[in-house]
Amino acid sequence: MNWDWDVVGDYMPRFWDGVQLTLQALVLGSLIAFGLGLVWAIAQRSPYRWVRWPVSAVTEFIRSTPLLVQLFFLFYVVPEWGPSMSPLTTGIVGLGLHYSTYTAEVYRAGIGGVPQGQWEAATALSLPRVRTWLAVILPQAIRRVVPALGNYVIAMLKDSPMIAIIGALDMFGEARSFSNETFTSEAYVVVGVAFVVIAYPASVLIRLLERRLVLTS
Amino acid sequence: MSSPADTPEIPPTVTDPPEPAVVTAAESRAAGTELVRFDKVTKRFGGTTVLDQLDFSVAAGKHVTLIGPSGSGKTTILRLLMTLLRPDEGTIRVDGALLTHEERNGRLVKAGDRHVREVRKKIGMVFQQFNLFPNMRVLRNVMEAPVHVLGLSKDEAEQRARDLIELVGLSEQLDKYPSQLSGGQQQRVAIARALAMRPQVLLLDEVTSALDPELVAGVLDVLRDIAHSTDITMLCVTHEMTFARDISDAVLMFDKGKIVESGPPDKIFSDPEESRTREFLSTVL
Amino acid sequence: MMTSGMFTNYFLPGIWITVQVTVYSALLAAAVAFLVGTLRTSRLWIVRFLAGCYFEIFRGMSALVFMFFLVFSLPLMLRWQLVPMWAGVLALGLTYGAYGSEIVRGALAAVPVAQREAGVALGFSRSQRLRRVEIPQAWPEMVPPFNNLLIELLKGTALVSVIMVSDVTFAANLVRFANNESAPVYTLLLVVYFAMAFVLTRGMRLLERRAKAGVGQEQPRGGLLRRGLHEDAGEGAGALTAGGAAR
Numbered sequence: 001m002n003w004d005w006d007v008v009g010d011y012m013p014r015f016w017d018g019v020q021l022t023l024q025a026l027v028l029g030s031l032i033a034f035g036l037g038l039v040w041a042i043a044q045r046s047p048y049r050w051v052r053w054p055v056s057a058v059t060e061f062i063r064s065t066p067l068l069v070q071l072f073f074l075f076y077v078v079p080e081w082g083p084s085m086s087p088l089t090t091g092i093v094g095l096g097l098h099y100s101t102y103t104a105e106v107y108r109a110g111i112g113g114v115p116q117g118q119w120e121a122a123t124a125l126s127l128p129r130v131r132t133w134l135a136v137i138l139p140q141a142i143r144r145v146v147p148a149l150g151n152y153v154i155a156m157l158k159d160s161p162m163i164a165i166i167g168a169l170d171m172f173g174e175a176r177s178f179s180n181e182t183f184t185s186e187a188y189v190v191v192g193v194a195f196v197v198i199a200y201p202a203s204v205l206i207r208l209l210e211r212r213l214v215l216t217s
Numbered sequence: 218m219s220s221p222a223d224t225p226e227i228p229p230t231v232t233d234p235p236e237p238a239v240v241t242a243a244e245s246r247a248a249g250t251e252l253v254r255f256d257k258v259t260k261r262f263g264g265t266t267v268l269d270q271l272d273f274s275v276a277a278g279k280h281v282t283l284i285g286p287s288g289s290g291k292t293t294i295l296r297l298l299m300t301l302l303r304p305d306e307g308t309i310r311v312d313g314a315l316l317t318h319e320e321r322n323g324r325l326v327k328a329g330d331r332h333v334r335e336v337r338k339k340i341g342m343v344f345q346q347f348n349l350f351p352n353m354r355v356l357r358n359v360m361e362a363p364v365h366v367l368g369l370s371k372d373e374a375e376q377r378a379r380d381l382i383e384l385v386g387l388s389e390q391l392d393k394y395p396s397q398l399s400g401g402q403q404q405r406v407a408i409a410r411a412l413a414m415r416p417q418v419l420l421l422d423e424v425t426s427a428l429d430p431e432l433v434a435g436v437l438d439v440l441r442d443i444a445h446s447t448d449i450t451m452l453c454v455t456h457e458m459t460f461a462r463d464i465s466d467a468v469l470m471f472d473k474g475k476i477v478e479s480g481p482p483d484k485i486f487s488d489p490e491e492s493r494t495r496e497f498l499s500t501v502l
Numbered sequence: 503m504m505t506s507g508m509f510t511n512y513f514l515p516g517i518w519i520t521v522q523v524t525v526y527s528a529l530l531a532a533a534v535a536f537l538v539g540t541l542r543t544s545r546l547w548i549v550r551f552l553a554g555c556y557f558e559i560f561r562g563m564s565a566l567v568f569m570f571f572l573v574f575s576l577p578l579m580l581r582w583q584l585v586p587m588w589a590g591v592l593a594l595g596l597t598y599g600a601y602g603s604e605i606v607r608g609a610l611a612a613v614p615v616a617q618r619e620a621g622v623a624l625g626f627s628r629s630q631r632l633r634r635v636e637i638p639q640a641w642p643e644m645v646p647p648f649n650n651l652l653i654e655l656l657k658g659t660a661l662v663s664v665i666m667v668s669d670v671t672f673a674a675n676l677v678r679f680a681n682n683e684s685a686p687v688y689t690l691l692l693v694v695y696f697a698m699a700f701v702l703t704r705g706m707r708l709l710e711r712r713a714k715a716g717v718g719q720e721q722p723r724g725g726l727l728r729r730g731l732h733e734d735a736g737e738g739a740g741a742l743t744a745g746g747a748a749r
Contacts, residue, residue, distance in 0.1 A: 115348075117344060117348035120299075121344065123299065123300065123301060124341065126362065127361070127366060135353075139352040140352050
């Protein structure tokens with residue numbers, strides 16, 4: 001067994017830099033996923049087929065293809081005709097876009113879970129459509145989807161090291177470059193442990209939230 | 218034509234001579250008082266015809282109860298009026314205006330959303346399952362539509378809401394969420410919420426069916442109060458025959474999508490002419 | 503420009519490797535899922551605890567990081583080198599197996615207690631009950647979430663390109679390096695993955711239909727009724743947790 005604690009010590013400063021970047025990517029990616037997913041979900045309930053159909057097709061496509069390849073696409077193809085983005089920005093957009101197709105399904109289930117009577121009451125009161133969504137449907141739907149959204153934040157955390165492949169220096173990216181420079185491998189273990197250490201309390205928190213929601217509803 | 222906003226404030230005026238509340242379309246048009254009118258309305262669900270070429274009208278200020286076996290189409294009538302359903306054939310008029318159709322170049326076409334919404338504002342509905350918004354407190358449940366549909370100021374809407382919540386006897390519960398109230402209390406809030414829009418027609422869809430027996434009386438008392446102290450028009454589907462007898466000017470007996478018999482409650486309940494009415498009443502009384 | 507030669511020379515062999523990695527890691531994941539999933543319903547707390555630890559660790563673990571650990575850390579620490587493809591299969595199988603164990607555990611928990619008791623009354627041993635009573639009944643519940651998981655696994659196989667396994671993503675990267683035309687290469691790559699996911703979903707749907715029919719034939723009334731009730735009760739929440747667990 002070859003294990004050198006000094007190597008771990010040398011890596012730690014860069015590890016903390018990486019953690020910051022990982023969390024940054026996670027927070028911004030989540031915001032995009034939460035917002036864009038809601039847009040997809042509402043669009044899929046549009047009365048117009050020419051809105052529903054393309055949105056369903058695009059989200060289905062994004063959901064069925066690997067995030068890693070999507071990151072390559074965003075990083076190498078998009079700049080040919082669109083904006084050129086830094087690895088981190090590409091990673092955030094990629095994570096957010098990819099996971100928005102999952103949160104869309106979560107919202108869809110949440111919106112579908114709002115009783116039909118709520119829509120009928122809103123109609124009976126002549127509430128305008130925008131008001132019905134904002135004041136009646138979404139507050140009820142989002143409440144019950146919070147734990148599911150949380151699960152996808154954890155899933156996103158686990159997929160976040162992929163942004164290192166296009167050059168972002170998140171905690172895995174830092175580990176990779178450190179290991180390559182020093183011909184060591186302890187850094188990967190540190191990062192692996194870090195993932196479990198971050199993900200476990202987060203998933204416990206979400207389970208508590210789930211249980212509270214079951215109890216109060 | 219009275220504006221919907223004034224309706225509840227007009228003192229009780231239902232002292233007209235005992236003209237039949239439900240009259241044929243032609244008669245009521247002549248009298249000029251009809252508020253709701255169905256013309257040859259047909260509604261089908263899949264292969265089954267729920268309403269079959271239905272004609273009837275309700276005069277302003279009258280209280281009409283729809284009775285009949287389940288599946289006879291009573292609730293469908295209320296849901297058509299509330300535009301929760303659209304008729305397959307025929308037209309519905311509310312206060313003279315077509316509900317789900319518009320006349321364009323002398324032809325009837327499906328009405329746009331804006332038209333439907335405008336006509337619909339004259340109608341309020343109380344549901345079997347209350348359908349209060351669980352994410353809003355009692356006061357806000359009642360204020361929401363007056364503010365965002367009628368464009369009332371917050372203060373005006375709040376005053377109106379407080380008055381109505383007092384009317385239904387729940388002033389103590391203003392700040393509670395619906396889930397903290399009993400079923401009967403929730404239904405009374407729902408009544409206040411419907412009245413806050415000052416509708417000309419109030420639709421009551423089996424409003425006590427989902428309540429525990431001991432809570433029914435409180436809700437019916439509130440409705441009796443409203444029926445006797447305002448000139449609001451009511452269309453009511455209920456299984457509470459005593460209540461129907463108390464408040465109704467007319468009772469319509471439905472079966473298989475058609476009106477079997479209609480008349481004043483005393484006549485229908487005590488001395489029905491049709492055997493089907495007798496059969497139905499013997500099962501519920 | 504993309505030529506057909508490029509497709510047959512690079513993409514096709516890559517697709518074949520991707521298919522192999524998917525099949526091997528799916529088999530490993532299924533074995534892990536059933537083993538850990540049933541162990542998590544064990545009567546012995548220590549068994550439940552250890553199986554639970556496995557689940558928590560691998561649910562929180564990034565497959566990519568674990569792959570790097572297997573390829574770079576393990577050889578240095580143990581002086582024992584894994585072939586990259588098997589390192590990839592191992593990492594994918596162990597992590598996706600952890601999600602799968604949650605599906606198995608949930609489906610077993612949904613089997614009515616009465617069925618378990620009937621098994622006890624008939625004198626079946628615990629493993630006989632699992633094999634003859636509980637798993638066959640839980641199986642139709644597992645198929646749809648397993649389908650989701652299989653698609654996730656297929657997408658996950660793209661990661662092996664990073665540890666130098668020449669799968670279809672690796673092939674696409676090679677082509678891009680060779681002729682510096684990224685748009686057609688990566689577009690084609692996305693379409694290839696979508697097509698594979700489509701085929702997998704179709705296949706799993708067939709399996710789903712057969713699984714349902716299987717339960718229907720063995721116990722015509724009870725089986726169908728149970729499913730129906732389950733779907734009604736768990737429509738909203740069930741869909742959500744299934745989605746969450748499938749990740």
